[in-house]
Amino acid sequence: MKSLIIERYGDISAFKIKEMPVPTVTKNQVLIRVSHAGLNPIDYKMREGKLRLFNPLRFPQIMGSEVSGVVEEIGDEVTKFRKGEFVYCRLDKDRMGGFAEFVSANEDIIALKPETLDFATAAGVPLVGLTAWQVIYDHAHLSRDNKILVQAGAGSVGFIASQLAKRIGAHVFTTVSDRGIHIVEEIDVDHVINYKTQDLDRFKNNFDVIFDTVGEQTLINSMKLLKREGRIFSISGIPTPNTADYMGYNTFCKVLFWFASYKLRKLAKSFDGSYEFVFMKPDGNQLEIIAKLIDKKELKVRQVREFHFEEHHFAFRLLESGEARSKLVFKIGDNFP
Template sequence: MKALAIENYGKKPNFLDFPMPKINNDEVLVEIYAASINPLDTKIRKGELKLLLKYKMPLILGNDFSGKIVEVGTSVTKFKVGNEVYGRPRANKMGTFTEYLSVNQEDIALKPKNLSFEEAASIPLVGLTSYQAFHDILRIEKGHKILIHAGSGGVGTFAIQLAKHMGAFVATTASDGSDLVKSLGADEVINYKTEKFEHSIRDYNAVLDTIGGATLERSFVTLKKGGKIVSISGIPNGRFAKENGFSSFKKTLFSIASYKLTKLEKKHNVQYTFLFMKHSGEQLKILTKMLESEVIKPTLDKVFIFEDAQKALEYAEAGRAKGKIVLKLK
């Protein structure tokens, strides 16, 4: 089968031939119809997550998908051949830029009936990220005020809709995508090119950071005491390492690397959490209900055919997309 893969970190991906995957008893074999591109793919390609994840080369890229099941393992009880599904495989089984994928039955859900394969493929990673940030960590409630960075990006376009559905007041940063984020429900839009968000945002309950660096550091002042900030682009801290069972060496390493963020935590009396989203078919089922009732709608920027996957990745890494970029295989 054909797949888009890298042979070394930092190198550009190429189409390579791989053997058909074999499935374990609790896995299904999916014929991929569509897969979406996420900033995570760029980080993995560049080797920026080597301390968190270890992969063998050549490595097939891609972290979410939609498709049809063509084979089921002997222990599979939740799905059958012919089911249309979507999902985000667990980290050690990534590689959705391919024609076929073996994936655990716990990592997938039936595709929302009202979505195309391309629309469905755009959801799992950004949907689970937003849900886990808001529901599991930030505990968003009606009336809460949240700042979502990069509202017109892949995560942002989903997160704005989910936060509004949960009853929050939503502020977001954007540049030329203000009309889009307003249409998704954003209550306040800050043009980060012409104004500093920390000058107008104060006493918020929560922040979802998708950028990291200086943007993350400046976000601490926007929170009230006891507020929470979740970042998917910041630096993992010692608490993250401890909760995820990392070695003492990595706990120490992350604690040192995140020292500045820990100081800001204490200074502003807030909680900082680094989020590395986890697979969850059960949470995808919750999102499916929202999607089928059109509480949340997919936001697609461009759809590329699989043969143009390299162009799609280059377009994604240019950072101009408004919504999700999807690869169409079928």
């Protein structure tokens, strides 16, 4: 099967299109004939080896973290899916394999694709949808009394997170620049801050919860915006010891994360707040709920822009430049409805 792989860590030049064997399924797995696969920052971070300490790759590695497609085959003990059903999923970080004509995955991380989305649009939902869901519901336990700042409302994760927070009834602020303003205009938030032209300092001590999707200086600058006992959750900062526990990483990782995140945790504490890092986990049940919200028109998703494998250099350059104004997906299979 045609696949986009890497045989070493590196920049865009590490990608290769190669024929690879079609995966087999174990008793709890489903083989998906892939229609589309979403592109995400995690794909180039993995390619560059930034996560190799706790997610080392085995080469040759088929890249690709999320897909939409059709169930081609099921393992003997699969109960949730039947051949021919339309599905979508976020693949496990340590297996990936979405940039290929077929991929196998455990049934518990798969869900039926939203009926109202085409395969291309559905392929761009699982990773960002689950990330937003898990931060807002599982980690922040956001409530309607909370005031939340979602950094980067025009970004793929921020766009969904802002809507979920609003759905709960929280008071939602988000940041955006001129180039993303038309994107957040599509959704209902209480306050939009232009992070390029407006001084965020005027929102000092304002938020119960901050969802940081940007990291680095933006994360550091966000700390002073926390209210007393406010909580900041980042998906782009530095993992903490709790992250290691949550992900089931070993003690070495836990100690490493303790040292690496020390300054951020201390900074949050100096504002009487707390800092946590969240790694999203694949989850079929949550994807099912997300699909229902999309189909009920209660959750909007970003428009997608399609590329073929052969255009992977261009597509990844666009993604890595931060200039992609849509969700990027590869069109992989043919003859899908």
